[in-house]
Amino acid sequence: MTASVEQYRDPDPATQLVLAFIVTAAVLLVAVFAWPGGREVVFHQFNGLGGVEATVPFWAGINALADTWLALGLLLPFVLWRPRLAILTLFAVIIATAITHGLKPALDVMRPPAVFGPGDFNLIGHSISSKAFPSGHTVTAFTLAGLLIFGLRLRWPWVAGLLVLASVMGAGRMIAGVHWPTDVLAGSIIGLVSAWAAARLTDRWPAARHARWPVPVAVVVCAICALGAPWVDVGYPQGVWANWLVALVGVLSLFVATLRYWPGRAGRLGMPKR
Numbered sequence: 149m150t151a152s153v154e155q156y157r158d159p160d161p162a163t164q165l166v167l168a169f170i171v172t173a174a175v176l177l178v179a180v181f182a183w184p185g186g187r188e189v190v191f192h193q194f195n196g197l198g199g200v201e202a203t204v205p206f207w208a209g210i211n212a213l214a215d216t217w218l219a220l221g222l223l224l225p226f227v228l229w230r231p232r233l234a235i236l237t238l239f240a241v242i243i244a245t246a247i248t249h250g251l252k253p254a255l256d257v258m259r260p261p262a263v264f265g266p267g268d269f270n271l272i273g274h275s276i277s278s279k280a281f282p283s284g285h286t287v288t289a290f291t292l293a294g295l296l297i298f299g300l301r302l303r304w305p306w307v308a309g310l311l312v313l314a315s316v317m318g319a320g321r322m323i324a325g326v327h328w329p330t331d332v333l334a335g336s337i338i339g340l341v342s343a344w345a346a347a348r349l350t351d352r353w354p355a356a357r358h359a360r361w362p363v364p365v366a367v368v369v370c371a372i373c374a375l376g377a378p379w380v381d382v383g384y385p386q387g388v389w390a391n392w393l394v395a396l397v398g399v400l401s402l403f404v405a406t407l408r409y410w411p412g413r414a415g416r417l418g419m420p421k422r
Contacts, residue, residue: 161303161304162297162301162302162303162304162307163344165304165307165308165311166294166297166307166311166340166344169311169336169340170336170337170340170341173333173336173337174333174337176329176333177330177333177334177337180329180330180333181330187328187329187330190322190328190329191260191269191322191328191329192269194319194322194323194329195260195269195270195322195323195325196270197323198270198271198272198323198324198325199270204272204386205386205387205389206387207272207320207323207324207387208272208273208324208384208385208386208387208390209384209386209387209388209389209390209393210316210317210320210387210390211272211273211285211317211320211321211324211382211383211384211387212382212383212384212387212388212390212391213289213317213390213393213394214285214286214288214289214317214318214320214321215285215288215382215383216284216288217373217376217377217380217382218373218377218380218382218390218391218394219288219289219292220369220370220373220374221370221373221374221375221376221377221394221395221397221398222292222374222394222397223237223292223295223366223370224367224370224371224373224374224397224398224401224402225397225400225401225404226295226296226299226300227363227366227367227370228367228401228402228404228405228408230299230300231363232299232350232357233295233296233299233300233366234362234363234365234366234367235350235356235357235359235362236295236298236299236343236346236347236350237295237346237362237366238346238362238365238366239345239346239349239350239356240291240294240295240342240343240345240346241291243341243342243345243346244287244288244291244338244339244342247287247338247342248282248284248287248335248338251281251282251334252279252280252281252282252284253279255281256278256279257278257279257280257281257328257331258277258278258280259276259277259278259279259280259326259327259328260325260326260327260328261275261276261277261325261326262277262278269325270323270325271324271325271326272323272324272325272384272386273324273326273383273384273385273386273387274383274384275326276326280326280327280328280331281328281330281331281334282331282332282334282335282338283318283321283327283331283332283334283335284335285317285318285320285321285327285335286314286317286318286321286327286331286332286334286335286336286339287335287338287339287342288339289313289314289317289318289335289336289339290314290318290335290336290337290338290339290340290343291338291339291340291342291343292314292339293310293311293313293314293339293340293343294339294340294342294343294344294347295343295346296310297310297343298343298344298346298347299347314336314339315336318332318335318336319332321335324384370398371398371402373394373398374394374395374397374398374399374401375395375398375399377391377392377394377395377398378391378392378395
């Protein structure tokens with residue numbers, strides 16, 4: 149009887165918040181699709197924010213941070229801190245990539261640059277015209293947020309903060325002029341569902357959970373992405389500060405990890421030796 153109650157216990161507040169966000173995004177997605185001309189109206193509301201010249205470097209950097217290369221670089225300190233994230237990342241990336249790159253070519257939705265003339269909207273960074281749905285950058289942003297939420301088992305205030313941050317990164321795709329609101333909403337759902345599915349799969353597959361090889365692989369991949377970020381062109385030259393920020397985070401993370409795991413120093417620093 150106890151096992152049965154344990155099996156069907158209510159999800160924790162953090163998971164409930166994520167599920168509420170997914171349901172809300174799904175409702176908004178249906179509403180925008182059902183609203184004649186709603187996609188364009190919502191797009192222009194957000195895209196107008198890109199017309200303020202002083203904010204362009206900020207939004208360019210936000211879009212750059214949602215690029216997969218830079219996002220993996222940002223994940224480095226968390227993988228070093230919580231090795232469990234390694235296998236979660238592998239599963240989440242596989243799921244999110246399969247869904248995103250299955251839908252993009254199949255639907256081949258035209259992006260705003262292919263619909264509007266050059267003077268009808270604001271464009272930040274490079275121009276892309278096809279394969280809009282779903283937004284890959286938004287998928288990346290919400291997958292990263294989901295990995296931290298489920299991988300670090302965060303409390304709900306941190307969960308709310310990560311969801312807001314990922315939402316800003318998703319909105320940045322409309323502000324940059326390369327995605328519709330429907331693309332962003334779908335991307336948020338796919339990213340969170342991918343991270344949630346990865347967490348469930350890891351919990352139900354002990355062999356994967358205790359495998360040792362994902363950790364060094366994840367550390368090497370994330371380190372390469374972090375340290376190589378300044379030399380990677382993600383299409384937003386005005387947001388190059390984001391590339392250097394990721395590199396700085398990578399260098400500091402590796403430095404702290406060296407202190408943490410260096411033989412004989414872990415105990416004196418009050419850190420676990422494992």
